[in-house]
Amino acid sequence: MKRRNTMTAAVFLLAVAAGFLLLATSFFGGEGKFEALLKTFLRERDVMAFVDGAETAVNGDLDRDHLFIQLYGGVQRLSGRRVVEDAVGENTVVRLSTGGLNFVDLQAAPGVGPQVAENAAATAAFSQDLEALGIPYLYVNAPQKLQRGEALLPTGVEEYGNESADAFLAELERQGTDYLDLRPLFEENGIYSNWFFRTDHHWKPEAAFFAWQALTDELEGRYGLAADPALTDPANWDTRVLEHFFLGSQGKRVGSLYAGADDITLYTPKFDTELTYSCPAYGFTRTGPFETSVCFPERVAQQDWFNGNPYTYYAGGDYPIATITNHKNPDGPRVVLLRDSFACALTPFLALSCSELTTIDLRYFEGDLLDTIAGLEPDIALTLYAASTTRLDNLFQYEHTEE
Secondary structure: OHHHHHHHHHHHHHHHHHHHHHHHHHHHOOOOHHHHHHHHHHHHOOHHHHHHHHHHHHHHHOOHHHHHHHHHHHHHHHOOOOEEOOOOHHHEEEEOOOOOEEEEOOOOOOOOOHHHHHHHHHHHHHHHHHHHOOOOEEEEEEOOOOOOOOOOOOOOOOOOHHHHHHHHHHHHHHHOOOEEEOHHHHHOOOOHHHHEOOOOOOEOHHHHHHHHHHHHHHHHHHHOOOOOOOOOOHHHEEEEEEEEEEOOOOHHHHOHHHHOOEEEEEEEEOOOOOEEEEEHHHOEEEEEOHHHHOEOHHHHOOOOOOOOOHHHHEOOOOOOEEEEEEOOOOOOOEEEEEEOOOHHHHHHHHHHOOOEEEEEOOOOOOOOHHHHHHHHOOOEEEEEEEHHHHHOOOOOOOOOOOO
16 A cells, blocks of 8 residues: 555656646757656556656756756746846846846946946047058948837846947947948838747847848948948758757746747858868967858857857957958958957858958957058958947947056
8 A cells, every 4th residue: 555655656756747848848949868768658658667767758858057057947937037136237138028037237327327338438539549550441320129119128128239339330320420320121021039049148140141232232322332232142052950959048048948949050151162270379270161160160069058159159268459351252352350258150251252351350369450440451340249349348449448
């Protein structure tokens, strides 16, 4: 009798666990080992086989190192909580009305703030310094995850990235500095939220490809820097989607049970490519076709939600200064790109339009910036920053990068 009661209790508890794990697998995006075992049990009604295999199956499905994050996020989702606070204020995660996640800083001062005007003034002065060297300059404003004019945040939560970008660009306009605002392009094409990962703050490769198409048109129309239109034709590219493969920077804070996991698309050109990508600070030089030189297949060799970053399949990451030489386009323009992390997804595509593309990240660069750019003799210098970056100070320190 006692043994039968014990077995009954065990089966009951496993059934409760089954409900939770089946919920989990709906977020994980595939059939887990436990789900397969449960389906076998429902077919064969073999209780002992189910009990014997349950522990192994559960251990195989759950990442024990991050079990607390997963369970905590799952509870937050089941309770309908849309704000998940973090000990570090700026890492607080909110769930948008679209279902995607976003970082907010609950301790940040409201409004645009004086830093934005300082950043814009510094950028205008930098543009004038480049003009004195005979180098044209274009500031490119990439969209952020929050769409303008839409009530996406939980009640009482505010974020001022778009307002900051509006003020920043208005100051550039006042000072006569060239800029390109990409936000209308994405607002007017497709569903805005679909251009971004659900669990990460970055845009998707599809968005970067779309931005590349628009940017090549602008570079030709404004500056006469033409690119072969065949490069940006989607028909000349293969794509492969890795499903439920990516847990982004926001998703890592709350786990996959809170908002799921993202697909990521890998682009491969159908045409011949040969590029050399080098970064002295990180000691690498990669030469080969697009998919193994400016892309990093080792970053997607295996799924690792919490320790991997498949977004860096494109361009590898944030490097102080790196150069891409396009051996198939020796007559293309030489371009310098000041960049934040949004440029990772754009850089490999943009390199195909250039003979040489040098990227500089002012968060990590050390040296004399103007002298470095002048020595590269570019046909144009660009900045690509997300709208919310205009609030930061460390990406606008043009005069404070000397060793």
